Amino acid sequence: MNPEQFDQELKKHNFELTQEQKEQFKIYFTKLVTANEHVNLTRITEEEDVYLKHFFDSLTPLFTFKKVFVEGATLCDVGAGAGFPSIPLKILMPGLKVTIVDSLAKRLTFLKDLIAKLNLSDVNLVHGRAEDVGQNKLYREKFDLVTARAVANMTVLSEYCLPLVKKDGYFVALKGPKAEDELENSKKALQVLGGKLIDEEELTLPDTNEERTLVLVKKVKLTPKKYPRQAGTPRRKPIK
Numbered sequence: 049m050n051p052e053q054f055d056q057e058l059k060k061h062n063f064e065l066t067q068e069q070k071e072q073f074k075i076y077f078t079k080l081v082t083a084n085e086h087v088n089l090t091r092i093t094e095e096e097d098v099y100l101k102h103f104f105d106s107l108t109p110l111f112t113f114k115k116v117f118v119e120g121a122t123l124c125d126v127g128a129g130a131g132f133p134s135i136p137l138k139i140l141m142p143g144l145k146v147t148i149v150d151s152l153a154k155r156l157t158f159l160k161d162l163i164a165k166l167n168l169s170d171v172n173l174v175h176g177r178a179e180d181v182g183q184n185k186l187y188r189e190k191f192d193l194v195t196a197r198a199v200a201n202m203t204v205l206s207e208y209c210l211p212l213v214k215k216d217g218y219f220v221a222l223k224g225p226k227a228e229d230e231l232e233n234s235k236k237a238l239q240v241l242g243g244k245l246i247d248e249e250e251l252t253l254p255d256t257n258e259e260r261t262l263v264l265v266k267k268v269k270l271t272p273k274k275y276p277r278q279a280g281t282p283r284r285k286p287i288k
């Protein structure tokens with residue numbers, strides 16, 4: 049998907065990019081591939097792949113779960129790495145108030161520079177593990193939306209993300225193909241952590257066979273204080 053095809057695809061979803069937004073994606077692409085020569089950020093570096101597999105892919109929740117993406121909402125992106133999905137979402141919806149949590153300082157250094165170059169406001173960077181951030185009063189149960197792509201399986205991810213979601217807010221997981229087993233295995237964790245599975249949508253990226261699954265979980269109850277457990281425990285001893 050080249051930048052023109054990207055514009056066309058977004059139009060199909062009723063998003064007409066301004067000149068400024070087109071420029072922001074262009075700068076994002078350039079900075080990503082340049083920085084990637086020194087810091088390990090992505091394996092995807094061809095322009096058409098970056099526009100499809102990073103930019104468009106990051107925006108699919110916005111097209112699929114429209115009603116939960118409200119201008120002015122607070123969004124926390126857990127394990128955003130080089131900014132996916134939150135930075136493309138922020139470019140398209142400038143009113144979002146974004147917090148990015150990642151445990152790797154080098155990636156946050158890249159993001160700090162990127163945010164300045166893209167002239168984005170209301171993007172807060174937090175260096176830390178989701179398990180610790182989820183126990184920090186500043187962040188716990190403070191977000192309308194929490195997103196994560198390619199960070200952990202659904203059970204572990206739920207323990208990272210749900211503690212950060214406000215009651216009645218949403219957790220959106222961007223998953224690959226065939227996520228049913230993962231989802232089935234996470235049922236207990238969702239229930240324990242106060243989540244309720246609302247929707248699960250399968251889609252294919254335009255003009256490809258690239259399959260994705262988007263999962264929408266609503267926080268229906270507060271998360272018990274003991275979660276998230278100590279850093280490393282969710283992965284070592286997933287909730288069963």
Ligand SMILES: C[S@@+](CC[C@H](N)C(=O)[O-])C[C@H]1O[C@@H](n2cnc3c(N)ncnc32)[C@H](O)[C@@H]1O
Nearest residue numbers: 127128129132150151152176177178197198199
């Ligand atoms: C495979 S990358 C995915 C990055 C991005 N979400 C994407 O889709 O391109 C996983 C990221 O999650 C971060 N990460 C993994 N476990 C984490 C944890 N427990 N807390 C915070 N960040 C974590 C890593 O540092 C890394 O940047």
